[in-house]
Amino acid sequence: MEIFTWKWTSEHLDEGGNISAQVPAVLEPLGLSRDDGLRPDGKTMIPWKNGKELVWDVTVVDTLAKSYVGKTSEKVGAAAEDAEEKKIEKYQGIASQYLFVPLGFETFGSWGPAATELINAIGTKLSSVTERQSTRAQENNERNFARLREKRELEDKRSREDRDVADRYAGEDSRRVLDRKQEDSDFEQRAPDYCAMYRGKDLV
Numbered sequence: 001m002e003i004f005t006w007k008w009t010s011e012h013l014d015e016g017g018n019i020s021a022q023v024p025a026v027l028e029p030l031g032l033s034r035d036d037g038l039r040p041d042g043k044t045m046i047p048w049k050n051g052k053e054l055v056w057d058v059t060v061v062d063t064l065a066k067s068y069v070g071k072t073s074e075k076v077g078a079a080a081e082d083a084e085e086k087k088i089e090k091y092q093g094i095a096s097q098y099l100f101v102p103l104g105f106e107t108f109g110s111w112g113p114a115a116t117e118l119i120n121a122i123g124t125k126l127s128s129v130t131e132r133q134s135t136r137a138q139e140n141n142e143r144n145f146a147r148l149r150e151k152r153e154l155e156d157k158r159s160r161e162d163r164d165v166a167d168r169y170a171g172e173d174s175r176r177v178l179d180r181k182q183e184d185s186d187f188e189q190r191a192p193d194y195c196a197m198y199r200g201k202d203l204v
Contacts, residue, residue: 029055032098034090043098052099056118057091059083063108072106080104080112 029043032055040057048054061083063072071078087102094100103119104112111119 055098058103063106077110080106084112
């Protein structure tokens, strides 16, 4: 007996959107044999709808079989629909306890109404999940971009502040250099006067 799992996100998410619903199922489940000993193809292990577990059985019929060609020539999918009705009759003993869905298909590709309804329901669920995941991904991207912008703005602000500090110190250094040059220039201009003033005098 093979076990597999269908996974999708629950429609009822928590605030973080993290609840994940799993629908485990088994292939050819034990305990559901028909009178002829055959078992359905699969069964969910938790309720699928209306509190009942889903049981399904697949049947494929020849669109051009003599027993169907008269119907299929008049209505597309007639053979698959007829095969599904026969499956329902064979499994009517479990109808009160399980939700039985026959999956009828034809060799020319047509689906029966029950198969179409179930597969469309699964497709709708998956599309809804994909849309929600896409929305959450977009929201996460927007939050990440916002954080990145804030980080860059903060880095730019700090860079500007650092440049302002550097410019301020550079300005002070430049002013000190200019003042020193001015002092040297003034001294050079007054040097002859100093020499004349102290000429002939002892400096000790």
